[in-house]
Amino acid sequence: AHPHATDHVALVHNGIIENYKPLREELLAEGRTLESETDSEVVAHLISREVENGAAPEDAVAAVLPRLRGAFALAIAFRAHPEMLIGARLGSPLVVGYGEGEMFLGSDALALAGLTQRIAYLEEGDWVVVTRDAAVIRDASGAVVERAMTTSGASAAAVEKGTYRHYMQKEIFEQPTVVAQTLRSYLRPAEGVVALPQFDFDLSAIRRVTIVACGTSFYAGMVAKYWFEQFARVPVDIDFASEFRYREPVLSPGGLALFISQSGETADTLAALRHCKAEGQTIAVVVNVPTSSMAREADLLLPTHAGPEIGVASTKAFTCQLAVLAALAAHMAVKKG
The missing domain is CATH 3.60.20.10 (Aminohydrolase, N-terminal nucleophile (Ntn) domain)
Structure with missing residues (x-):
């Protein structure tokens, strides 16, 4: 202690x-x-x-x-x-x-x-x-x-329970609002398109996606693996951040390394990000804190808008991660034709 x-x-x-x-x-x-x-x-x-x-x-x-x-x-x-x-x-x-x-x-x-x-x-x-x-x-x-x-x-005020019995209950009931807020950042309904934040690389040229995360974020990555492969037809590897560097992964040129973290500060995930960056990978991050270390070091920042999550068992952060990952997979599928 x-x-x-x-x-x-x-x-x-x-x-x-x-x-x-x-x-x-x-x-x-x-x-x-x-x-x-x-x-x-x-x-x-x-x-x-x-x-x-x-x-x-x-x-x-x-x-x-x-x-x-x-x-x-x-x-x-x-x-x-x-x-x-x-x-x-x-x-x-x-x-x-x-x-x-x-x-x-x-x-x-x-x-x-x-x-x-x-x-x-x-x-x-x-x-x-x-x-x-x-x-x-x-x-x-x-x-x-x-x-x-x-x-x-x-x-x-964002971290007060209000009228709820506990934080997890509050965060469960916040999901419809925060998922809608997140999707509004990525969808243009009038044009029928998915719009990502500004970035300076060609998404259609990405040949492989490597997803790295810990805990609940890893489960979001497992769902995203299906989406990338099924819709964008891009092969995907997924790793636990704590094990990634130690297996000395082979990272081919032209790859996208995608890191998922609620805080953007998870130590193992951040270390894996820096390893991939040193290996010449393009870096994308899905984070809930746009001022975090991962956000500052990424080539493509994909923020969620879940707000503070106090409950230990993730709820709204997880569903917002899924919303962003679905938008990214859809956008990549369009770019790849």
Whole structure:
């Protein structure tokens, strides 16, 4: 459970530290006692070790971050510096919120909606020192950088249950509205066509589609595989994001890699996206958060308009994903004749 703490440091962590086992063995060899087998506790002890050796909090974090492999967002507190938080991100999202005489760290704009509308998105590899009055952001090299402050527009009302017994019930009943909102972005009934957002590649030239996703999004991809093959006559592979990179897939030129994620920040899916991009694939994403990491890195962004989904079992996000995937399959079928 979070937070993980030592006598000097406490932290919360979202993501995966892929090389935590050798780091853990290094700590155990020094005689340190770890109370769990989690990757998060390893990070806490690595930073604590630097502090115990006399490093300032900023120097301790700067020494540890380059040793971590994987995807993570960290928020770190220091016993000797109660007015300071340090946040860091690689792969997983992290947002700085600016208040009046107070500052915030959160996973996204929605998490901070009830606290502030003024936010800055940390970029890949960034870390930030947050105090009551300011935030100093550094990039992966340690250089101080500026990140644009934006007004989020996120509403705390969107995550209230209203008159429903629980969030899942609310989200089930929202499906007709949000699916209609999503389809309105892709259909032109008067012209009888499916219209996709602007993109600069030839969809008719796509020779193979590779779908990558996790969880419920993977099931949406399985349905889409039938549609692409039946209507667009394009061969489709589909993979679990957590396994995709490790099987060293053969990606032929002219392929479209399609990633499906509600948040647009799923660590395994994002890592698979970057692998495909490095292999020269055209990247398309179906996401519910148009400011997410996947959205920013895609050649073709296909947003759903499901709104925040709080329930753990996906409902409206899943049906909106299906609506977008159906529109994409239909559009590709037309382009391919």
